[in-house]
Amino acid sequence: MTVTASSAPTVSRWGRRLRWATAAATLAGIDLALKARAQTALDGSPIEAGPVDLRLAFNPGAAFSIAADAPSWVMLTLTTLITTAIAVGGWVVAPRANLLTRLGLAALLGGAAANVIDRAPDGLVTDYLHTGWWPTFNLADTFIVLGVIALIITTLIGNSDEREQLSPDHHTDNRD
Template sequence: MTGEPTAARPAAPAAGRAGRRRLAMLLAAAVFASADLGIKAWAEHALADGPIEGGPLDLQLAYNPGVAFSVGANAPGWIMLAVTGLITTVVAVALWRTAPTARRLWGVALAAILGGACANLIDRAADGQVTDYLHTGWWPTFNLADTFIVLGGLLLVALSWRADRPRPAQT
C-alpha cells in the first residue's frame, strides 16, 4: 500500500437511470398484459351464453388458433406458439436495449406492443388459441392485446417519421 488516499468510484448515475427506465417500461408492459388477461378471463365467463350488443362494438366470445386475421390457423399449435414466442422475445430485447435512451413515447409504444404480445402468448400457451372478445361486425373479432400491439406499432411509425432532425446552422 502506498499511503495515498484512494478515491472511491462514484456510482454511475446513467446506469441507475437506465435500470429505472427499463423497470418502468417492463412494468407498463405488465400493466398492459394484465388488463387484457383480466378482460379475457371475464369474457370467457360473461360471454359464454352469448354476445353483449354495444352498438358499433359488441362483446362476442371467439377463439383464434392463428395470428392476425387467423393467418396460420391450420398450422400446428407448437409452431404458432414458437413463432409468437420468438416475436415476443425480439420485442422484449428491443425494449431492453432502447430503454436507456428512448423517448418516453417510444418506450410506451414498445411497452404496449410487448404487453399485448405477452398477453396473447400467455393466452395461447394454455390451449393453443387466443381468446377474442371485441367484435365490430365489419372487422374480425379481436382483443385488447391486439389493440395494444397495433396502436404501439402505429405510434412507433409516427415517432420514426418525427425523428429529430439537425437544425440548420445559424449565421
C-alpha cells in the same frame, strides 16, 4: 422558481427499463383479466354494445386467423420468439428512447405477451371485441396496433433524446 432541463430530475437507465417493463406487464395483465372475464361472462351470450359488441371467439392463428391450420406448437413457438425479440429490443432501447417510443414498445410487448400467455395452454387466443365489419379481436391486439403506430410516429418525427445525445452541447451522464 423555474426548472430547467439541467436541474430537472433524471431517471436512470434501470429506472427507464423498469418503468417500461412495468407498463408492458400492466397492459398484459389488463388484457388477460379481460380475457378471463370474457370467457365467463360471454360464453353463449354476446352483448350488443353499439359499434363494438362483446362476443366470445377463439383464434388458433395469428392476426386475421393467418396460419389457423398450423399446429398450435408452431404458432406458440413463432409468437414466443417474436415476443422475446420485442422484449430484448425494448430492454436495449428503453434507456435512451423518448417517452412515446417507450410507450409504443410497452404496448407492443404487453399485447404480444398477453396473447402468448393466453395461447400457451390450448393453442387459442381469446377474442371478445366484435365490430361486424372487422374480425373479432381483443385488447392485446389493440395494444399491438397502437404500439406500432407510436413507433411509426417516433420514427417519422425522430427521437428527441437521441438528437440530444448527438448534440455537441450534450454532456454525458454516466449514472446507471
